[in-house]
Amino acid sequence: MAAVNGPASTVVSGAVEVLDGVLEEFPEAKRIPVDYASHSAQVEGIREELAEALTPVRPRTGEVPFFSTVTGRLMDTVELDGEYWYRNLRETVEFQSAIEGLLELGHTVFVEASPHPVLTIGIQDTADTTDTDVLVTGSLRRDDGGLATFLTALARLHVRGVAVEWRQAFAGLDAHVVDLPTYAFQRRRFWAASLRQTPGAAEFDHPLLGAVVPLPDSGGGLLTGVLTLAGQPWLAEHSVAGVALFPGTGFVELVLQ
Known part of the structure:
Protein backbone atom coordinates (compact mmCIF):
# COMPACT_ATOMS: atom_id res chain seq x y z
CA MET A 1 0.00 0.00 0.00
CA ALA A 2 1.78 3.14 -1.20
CA ALA A 3 -0.74 5.73 -0.06
CA VAL A 4 -4.23 6.03 1.42
CA ASN A 5 -5.36 9.43 0.22
CA GLY A 6 -9.06 9.16 1.05
CA PRO A 7 -12.05 6.82 1.39
CA ALA A 8 -12.09 6.26 -2.39
CA SER A 9 -8.44 6.88 -3.30
CA THR A 10 -5.71 4.32 -2.65
CA VAL A 11 -2.32 3.91 -4.32
CA VAL A 12 -0.48 0.59 -4.55
CA SER A 13 3.17 0.12 -5.48
CA GLY A 14 5.41 -2.80 -6.31
CA ALA A 15 6.63 -5.06 -9.08
CA VAL A 16 5.27 -4.28 -12.56
CA GLU A 17 3.87 -7.78 -13.11
CA VAL A 18 1.96 -7.60 -9.82
CA LEU A 19 0.50 -4.21 -10.71
CA ASP A 20 -0.58 -5.60 -14.09
CA GLY A 21 -2.67 -8.13 -12.16
CA VAL A 22 -4.18 -5.35 -10.04
CA LEU A 23 -5.19 -3.42 -13.17
CA GLU A 24 -6.86 -6.54 -14.59
CA GLU A 25 -8.83 -7.10 -11.37
CA PHE A 26 -9.79 -3.43 -10.95
CA PRO A 27 -10.46 -1.97 -14.43
CA GLU A 28 -11.40 1.40 -12.91
CA ALA A 29 -7.83 1.79 -11.60
CA LYS A 30 -5.17 3.62 -13.58
CA ARG A 31 -1.40 3.44 -13.74
CA ILE A 32 0.67 6.41 -12.55
CA PRO A 33 3.53 7.06 -14.98
CA VAL A 34 6.57 6.74 -12.68
CA ASP A 35 9.66 4.58 -13.12
CA TYR A 36 10.31 3.70 -9.48
CA ALA A 37 8.29 1.88 -6.82
CA SER A 38 8.36 4.24 -3.85
CA HIS A 39 6.53 3.22 -0.68
CA SER A 40 7.21 -0.45 -1.41
CA ALA A 41 9.70 -3.13 -0.37
CA GLN A 42 11.86 -2.17 -3.36
CA VAL A 43 12.99 0.94 -1.44
CA GLU A 44 14.74 -1.31 1.09
CA GLY A 45 17.32 -2.18 -1.56
CA ILE A 46 18.70 1.37 -1.47
CA ARG A 47 18.42 1.95 2.27
CA GLU A 48 22.19 2.17 2.86
CA GLU A 49 22.58 4.51 -0.13
CA LEU A 50 19.80 6.74 1.20
CA ALA A 51 21.25 6.71 4.72
CA GLU A 52 24.57 7.95 3.37
CA ALA A 53 22.92 10.61 1.20
CA LEU A 54 20.78 11.82 4.11
CA THR A 55 23.57 11.91 6.69
CA PRO A 56 24.17 15.69 6.28
CA VAL A 57 20.52 16.47 7.15
CA ARG A 58 20.43 18.60 10.32
CA PRO A 59 16.77 19.28 11.14
CA ARG A 60 15.68 22.12 13.40
CA THR A 61 12.44 23.25 14.97
CA GLY A 62 10.30 25.05 12.41
CA GLU A 63 8.02 28.04 12.76
CA VAL A 64 5.05 26.38 11.03
CA PRO A 65 3.30 23.43 12.75
CA PHE A 66 4.07 20.18 10.92
CA PHE A 67 1.57 17.30 10.75
CA SER A 68 3.21 14.13 9.45
CA THR A 69 1.65 11.62 7.05
CA VAL A 70 4.23 9.10 8.32
CA THR A 71 3.40 9.21 12.02
CA GLY A 72 -0.10 10.67 11.78
CA ARG A 73 0.59 13.30 14.42
CA LEU A 74 1.96 16.77 14.98
CA MET A 75 5.75 16.65 15.09
CA ASP A 76 8.54 18.94 16.13
CA THR A 77 10.50 19.24 12.89
CA VAL A 78 13.74 18.69 14.82
CA GLU A 79 12.75 15.01 14.53
CA LEU A 80 12.93 15.04 10.73
CA ASP A 81 16.33 13.39 10.46
CA GLY A 82 17.63 11.06 7.76
CA GLU A 83 15.82 8.04 9.25
CA TYR A 84 12.50 9.90 9.13
CA TRP A 85 12.94 10.71 5.43
CA TYR A 86 13.76 7.07 4.71
CA ARG A 87 10.52 6.05 6.41
CA ASN A 88 8.78 8.78 4.43
CA LEU A 89 9.89 7.07 1.19
CA ARG A 90 9.43 3.48 2.34
CA GLU A 91 6.23 3.39 4.41
CA THR A 92 2.61 3.95 3.39
CA VAL A 93 1.54 7.58 3.09
CA GLU A 94 -1.26 7.86 5.67
CA PHE A 95 -2.76 10.99 4.14
CA ASP A 179 -14.08 52.90 -1.61
CA LEU A 180 -17.53 51.40 -1.34
CA PRO A 181 -20.29 53.00 -3.45
CA THR A 182 -21.18 56.43 -2.08
CA TYR A 183 -24.96 55.95 -2.31
CA ALA A 184 -26.91 54.54 0.61
CA PHE A 185 -28.06 50.97 0.32
CA GLN A 186 -31.84 50.79 -0.20
CA ARG A 187 -33.26 48.53 2.46
CA ARG A 188 -36.75 48.46 1.02
CA ARG A 189 -38.84 45.31 1.23
CA PHE A 190 -40.42 44.14 -2.00
CA TRP A 191 -42.43 41.17 -0.78
CA ALA A 192 -45.96 41.29 0.53
CA ALA A 193 -46.47 41.62 4.27
CA SER A 194 -49.50 39.32 4.16
CA LEU A 195 -51.29 37.00 1.81
CA ARG A 196 -54.16 39.40 1.33
CA GLN A 197 -51.74 41.92 -0.16
CA THR A 198 -50.56 39.45 -2.81
CA PRO A 199 -51.24 40.95 -6.27
CA GLY A 200 -54.03 39.07 -8.03
CA ALA A 201 -55.15 37.26 -4.88
CA ALA A 202 -58.68 37.35 -3.55
CA GLU A 203 -59.68 36.77 0.05
CA PHE A 204 -60.81 33.26 0.92
CA ASP A 205 -63.01 32.84 3.98
CA HIS A 206 -61.46 29.86 5.72
CA PRO A 207 -59.59 29.50 9.03
CA LEU A 208 -56.60 27.82 7.35
CA LEU A 209 -56.61 29.36 3.88
CA GLY A 210 -56.43 33.12 3.51
CA ALA A 211 -56.33 33.81 -0.23
CA VAL A 212 -56.94 32.32 -3.64
CA VAL A 213 -55.04 33.14 -6.84
CA PRO A 214 -56.74 32.26 -10.17
CA LEU A 215 -54.79 30.03 -12.55
CA PRO A 216 -55.49 31.34 -16.07
CA ASP A 217 -54.11 28.32 -17.91
CA SER A 218 -56.51 25.87 -16.26
CA GLY A 219 -59.34 27.98 -14.89
CA GLY A 220 -58.61 26.63 -11.44
CA GLY A 221 -57.22 28.38 -8.41
CA LEU A 222 -54.25 28.27 -6.07
CA LEU A 223 -55.24 28.39 -2.39
CA THR A 224 -52.63 29.76 -0.02
CA GLY A 225 -52.41 30.13 3.72
CA VAL A 226 -50.05 30.49 6.65
CA LEU A 227 -50.11 28.11 9.60
CA THR A 228 -48.75 29.52 12.85
CA LEU A 229 -49.37 28.88 16.52
CA ALA A 230 -50.14 32.58 16.84
CA GLY A 231 -52.83 32.47 14.15
CA GLN A 232 -54.19 29.01 15.00
CA PRO A 233 -53.45 28.38 18.71
CA TRP A 234 -55.34 25.08 18.60
CA LEU A 235 -52.49 23.59 16.54
CA ALA A 236 -50.51 23.26 19.78
CA GLU A 237 -53.05 20.73 21.02
CA HIS A 238 -51.73 18.19 18.50
CA SER A 239 -48.09 17.50 19.26
CA VAL A 240 -45.60 14.63 19.32
CA ALA A 241 -42.63 14.72 21.71
CA GLY A 242 -43.34 18.37 22.39
CA VAL A 243 -43.39 19.38 18.72
CA ALA A 244 -46.62 20.72 17.22
CA LEU A 245 -47.63 18.73 14.11
CA PHE A 246 -50.34 19.56 11.60
CA PRO A 247 -53.04 16.88 12.10
CA GLY A 248 -54.08 14.48 9.37
CA THR A 249 -57.65 15.76 9.49
CA GLY A 250 -56.24 19.20 8.63
CA PHE A 251 -54.71 17.82 5.42
CA VAL A 252 -58.07 16.23 4.57
CA GLU A 253 -59.77 19.61 5.08
CA LEU A 254 -57.29 21.31 2.74
CA VAL A 255 -57.89 18.67 0.07
CA LEU A 256 -61.66 19.08 0.38
CA GLN A 257 -61.39 22.82 -0.02
Whole structure:
Protein backbone atom coordinates (compact mmCIF):
# COMPACT_ATOMS: atom_id res chain seq x y z
CA MET A 1 0.00 0.00 0.00
CA ALA A 2 1.78 3.14 -1.20
CA ALA A 3 -0.74 5.73 -0.06
CA VAL A 4 -4.23 6.03 1.42
CA ASN A 5 -5.36 9.43 0.22
CA GLY A 6 -9.06 9.16 1.05
CA PRO A 7 -12.05 6.82 1.39
CA ALA A 8 -12.09 6.26 -2.39
CA SER A 9 -8.44 6.88 -3.30
CA THR A 10 -5.71 4.32 -2.65
CA VAL A 11 -2.32 3.91 -4.32
CA VAL A 12 -0.48 0.59 -4.55
CA SER A 13 3.17 0.12 -5.48
CA GLY A 14 5.41 -2.80 -6.31
CA ALA A 15 6.63 -5.06 -9.08
CA VAL A 16 5.27 -4.28 -12.56
CA GLU A 17 3.87 -7.78 -13.11
CA VAL A 18 1.96 -7.60 -9.82
CA LEU A 19 0.50 -4.21 -10.71
CA ASP A 20 -0.58 -5.60 -14.09
CA GLY A 21 -2.67 -8.13 -12.16
CA VAL A 22 -4.18 -5.35 -10.04
CA LEU A 23 -5.19 -3.42 -13.17
CA GLU A 24 -6.86 -6.54 -14.59
CA GLU A 25 -8.83 -7.10 -11.37
CA PHE A 26 -9.79 -3.43 -10.95
CA PRO A 27 -10.46 -1.97 -14.43
CA GLU A 28 -11.40 1.40 -12.91
CA ALA A 29 -7.83 1.79 -11.60
CA LYS A 30 -5.17 3.62 -13.58
CA ARG A 31 -1.40 3.44 -13.74
CA ILE A 32 0.67 6.41 -12.55
CA PRO A 33 3.53 7.06 -14.98
CA VAL A 34 6.57 6.74 -12.68
CA ASP A 35 9.66 4.58 -13.12
CA TYR A 36 10.31 3.70 -9.48
CA ALA A 37 8.29 1.88 -6.82
CA SER A 38 8.36 4.24 -3.85
CA HIS A 39 6.53 3.22 -0.68
CA SER A 40 7.21 -0.45 -1.41
CA ALA A 41 9.70 -3.13 -0.37
CA GLN A 42 11.86 -2.17 -3.36
CA VAL A 43 12.99 0.94 -1.44
CA GLU A 44 14.74 -1.31 1.09
CA GLY A 45 17.32 -2.18 -1.56
CA ILE A 46 18.70 1.37 -1.47
CA ARG A 47 18.42 1.95 2.27
CA GLU A 48 22.19 2.17 2.86
CA GLU A 49 22.58 4.51 -0.13
CA LEU A 50 19.80 6.74 1.20
CA ALA A 51 21.25 6.71 4.72
CA GLU A 52 24.57 7.95 3.37
CA ALA A 53 22.92 10.61 1.20
CA LEU A 54 20.78 11.82 4.11
CA THR A 55 23.57 11.91 6.69
CA PRO A 56 24.17 15.69 6.28
CA VAL A 57 20.52 16.47 7.15
CA ARG A 58 20.43 18.60 10.32
CA PRO A 59 16.77 19.28 11.14
CA ARG A 60 15.68 22.12 13.40
CA THR A 61 12.44 23.25 14.97
CA GLY A 62 10.30 25.05 12.41
CA GLU A 63 8.02 28.04 12.76
CA VAL A 64 5.05 26.38 11.03
CA PRO A 65 3.30 23.43 12.75
CA PHE A 66 4.07 20.18 10.92
CA PHE A 67 1.57 17.30 10.75
CA SER A 68 3.21 14.13 9.45
CA THR A 69 1.65 11.62 7.05
CA VAL A 70 4.23 9.10 8.32
CA THR A 71 3.40 9.21 12.02
CA GLY A 72 -0.10 10.67 11.78
CA ARG A 73 0.59 13.30 14.42
CA LEU A 74 1.96 16.77 14.98
CA MET A 75 5.75 16.65 15.09
CA ASP A 76 8.54 18.94 16.13
CA THR A 77 10.50 19.24 12.89
CA VAL A 78 13.74 18.69 14.82
CA GLU A 79 12.75 15.01 14.53
CA LEU A 80 12.93 15.04 10.73
CA ASP A 81 16.33 13.39 10.46
CA GLY A 82 17.63 11.06 7.76
CA GLU A 83 15.82 8.04 9.25
CA TYR A 84 12.50 9.90 9.13
CA TRP A 85 12.94 10.71 5.43
CA TYR A 86 13.76 7.07 4.71
CA ARG A 87 10.52 6.05 6.41
CA ASN A 88 8.78 8.78 4.43
CA LEU A 89 9.89 7.07 1.19
CA ARG A 90 9.43 3.48 2.34
CA GLU A 91 6.23 3.39 4.41
CA THR A 92 2.61 3.95 3.39
CA VAL A 93 1.54 7.58 3.09
CA GLU A 94 -1.26 7.86 5.67
CA PHE A 95 -2.76 10.99 4.14
CA GLN A 96 -6.36 10.17 5.07
CA SER A 97 -5.38 9.52 8.70
CA ALA A 98 -3.52 12.84 8.78
CA ILE A 99 -6.57 14.72 7.48
CA GLU A 100 -8.78 12.97 10.04
CA GLY A 101 -6.35 14.07 12.75
CA LEU A 102 -6.44 17.67 11.53
CA LEU A 103 -10.25 17.62 11.44
CA GLU A 104 -10.31 16.38 15.04
CA LEU A 105 -8.11 19.35 15.97
CA GLY A 106 -10.69 21.69 14.43
CA HIS A 107 -9.01 22.56 11.13
CA THR A 108 -11.54 23.27 8.36
CA VAL A 109 -9.49 25.08 5.67
CA PHE A 110 -7.15 23.11 3.40
CA VAL A 111 -5.01 24.55 0.60
CA GLU A 112 -3.02 22.28 -1.68
CA ALA A 113 -0.03 24.35 -2.79
CA SER A 114 1.04 22.62 -5.99
CA PRO A 115 1.17 23.05 -9.79
CA HIS A 116 -2.04 20.99 -10.01
CA PRO A 117 -4.36 19.74 -7.23
CA VAL A 118 -4.42 15.96 -6.83
CA LEU A 119 -5.32 15.62 -3.15
CA THR A 120 -8.25 18.02 -2.80
CA ILE A 121 -10.79 15.30 -3.67
CA GLY A 122 -9.38 12.99 -1.00
CA ILE A 123 -9.55 15.77 1.58
CA GLN A 124 -13.16 16.57 0.69
CA ASP A 125 -14.18 12.90 0.72
CA THR A 126 -12.54 12.40 4.12
CA ALA A 127 -14.34 15.45 5.53
CA ASP A 128 -17.66 14.24 4.10
CA THR A 129 -17.38 10.96 6.03
CA THR A 130 -17.30 12.99 9.27
CA ASP A 131 -19.98 15.49 8.17
CA THR A 132 -17.47 18.33 8.60
CA ASP A 133 -17.95 21.51 6.58
CA VAL A 134 -14.55 22.34 5.10
CA LEU A 135 -13.07 24.63 2.49
CA VAL A 136 -10.68 22.85 0.13
CA THR A 137 -8.87 24.55 -2.73
CA GLY A 138 -5.74 24.28 -4.83
CA SER A 139 -3.34 27.09 -5.64
CA LEU A 140 -2.69 26.56 -9.36
CA ARG A 141 -3.95 24.25 -12.11
CA ARG A 142 -2.28 22.39 -14.95
CA ASP A 143 -2.25 24.55 -18.11
CA ASP A 144 -3.91 27.31 -16.08
CA GLY A 145 -1.26 28.63 -13.74
CA GLY A 146 0.04 32.12 -13.24
CA LEU A 147 -0.77 34.94 -10.89
CA ALA A 148 -4.43 35.27 -11.89
CA THR A 149 -5.18 31.66 -10.92
CA PHE A 150 -3.30 32.04 -7.64
CA LEU A 151 -5.17 35.25 -6.74
CA THR A 152 -8.46 33.53 -7.59
CA ALA A 153 -7.61 30.85 -5.03
CA LEU A 154 -6.93 33.58 -2.45
CA ALA A 155 -10.26 35.21 -3.28
CA ARG A 156 -12.01 31.88 -2.76
CA LEU A 157 -10.47 31.71 0.70
CA HIS A 158 -11.32 35.35 1.45
CA VAL A 159 -15.04 35.03 0.70
CA ARG A 160 -15.20 32.07 3.11
CA GLY A 161 -13.79 34.17 5.95
CA VAL A 162 -10.11 33.23 5.77
CA ALA A 163 -7.76 36.11 6.59
CA VAL A 164 -5.57 36.84 3.55
CA GLU A 165 -2.51 39.09 3.65
CA TRP A 166 -3.54 41.09 0.58
CA ARG A 167 -0.62 43.52 0.82
CA GLN A 168 1.74 40.59 0.45
CA ALA A 169 -0.35 39.06 -2.32
CA PHE A 170 -0.28 42.29 -4.36
CA ALA A 171 3.30 43.29 -3.53
CA GLY A 172 4.88 44.88 -6.59
CA LEU A 173 1.57 45.19 -8.42
CA ASP A 174 -0.46 48.29 -9.24
CA ALA A 175 -3.21 47.44 -6.75
CA HIS A 176 -5.05 49.71 -4.35
CA VAL A 177 -8.05 49.75 -2.05
CA VAL A 178 -11.25 51.23 -3.51
CA ASP A 179 -14.08 52.90 -1.61
CA LEU A 180 -17.53 51.40 -1.34
CA PRO A 181 -20.29 53.00 -3.45
CA THR A 182 -21.18 56.43 -2.08
CA TYR A 183 -24.96 55.95 -2.31
CA ALA A 184 -26.91 54.54 0.61
CA PHE A 185 -28.06 50.97 0.32
CA GLN A 186 -31.84 50.79 -0.20
CA ARG A 187 -33.26 48.53 2.46
CA ARG A 188 -36.75 48.46 1.02
CA ARG A 189 -38.84 45.31 1.23
CA PHE A 190 -40.42 44.14 -2.00
CA TRP A 191 -42.43 41.17 -0.78
CA ALA A 192 -45.96 41.29 0.53
CA ALA A 193 -46.47 41.62 4.27
CA SER A 194 -49.50 39.32 4.16
CA LEU A 195 -51.29 37.00 1.81
CA ARG A 196 -54.16 39.40 1.33
CA GLN A 197 -51.74 41.92 -0.16
CA THR A 198 -50.56 39.45 -2.81
CA PRO A 199 -51.24 40.95 -6.27
CA GLY A 200 -54.03 39.07 -8.03
CA ALA A 201 -55.15 37.26 -4.88
CA ALA A 202 -58.68 37.35 -3.55
CA GLU A 203 -59.68 36.77 0.05
CA PHE A 204 -60.81 33.26 0.92
CA ASP A 205 -63.01 32.84 3.98
CA HIS A 206 -61.46 29.86 5.72
CA PRO A 207 -59.59 29.50 9.03
CA LEU A 208 -56.60 27.82 7.35
CA LEU A 209 -56.61 29.36 3.88
CA GLY A 210 -56.43 33.12 3.51
CA ALA A 211 -56.33 33.81 -0.23
CA VAL A 212 -56.94 32.32 -3.64
CA VAL A 213 -55.04 33.14 -6.84
CA PRO A 214 -56.74 32.26 -10.17
CA LEU A 215 -54.79 30.03 -12.55
CA PRO A 216 -55.49 31.34 -16.07
CA ASP A 217 -54.11 28.32 -17.91
CA SER A 218 -56.51 25.87 -16.26
CA GLY A 219 -59.34 27.98 -14.89
CA GLY A 220 -58.61 26.63 -11.44
CA GLY A 221 -57.22 28.38 -8.41
CA LEU A 222 -54.25 28.27 -6.07
CA LEU A 223 -55.24 28.39 -2.39
CA THR A 224 -52.63 29.76 -0.02
CA GLY A 225 -52.41 30.13 3.72
CA VAL A 226 -50.05 30.49 6.65
CA LEU A 227 -50.11 28.11 9.60
CA THR A 228 -48.75 29.52 12.85
CA LEU A 229 -49.37 28.88 16.52
CA ALA A 230 -50.14 32.58 16.84
CA GLY A 231 -52.83 32.47 14.15
CA GLN A 232 -54.19 29.01 15.00
CA PRO A 233 -53.45 28.38 18.71
CA TRP A 234 -55.34 25.08 18.60
CA LEU A 235 -52.49 23.59 16.54
CA ALA A 236 -50.51 23.26 19.78
CA GLU A 237 -53.05 20.73 21.02
CA HIS A 238 -51.73 18.19 18.50
CA SER A 239 -48.09 17.50 19.26
CA VAL A 240 -45.60 14.63 19.32
CA ALA A 241 -42.63 14.72 21.71
CA GLY A 242 -43.34 18.37 22.39
CA VAL A 243 -43.39 19.38 18.72
CA ALA A 244 -46.62 20.72 17.22
CA LEU A 245 -47.63 18.73 14.11
CA PHE A 246 -50.34 19.56 11.60
CA PRO A 247 -53.04 16.88 12.10
CA GLY A 248 -54.08 14.48 9.37
CA THR A 249 -57.65 15.76 9.49
CA GLY A 250 -56.24 19.20 8.63
CA PHE A 251 -54.71 17.82 5.42
CA VAL A 252 -58.07 16.23 4.57
CA GLU A 253 -59.77 19.61 5.08
CA LEU A 254 -57.29 21.31 2.74
CA VAL A 255 -57.89 18.67 0.07
CA LEU A 256 -61.66 19.08 0.38
CA GLN A 257 -61.39 22.82 -0.02
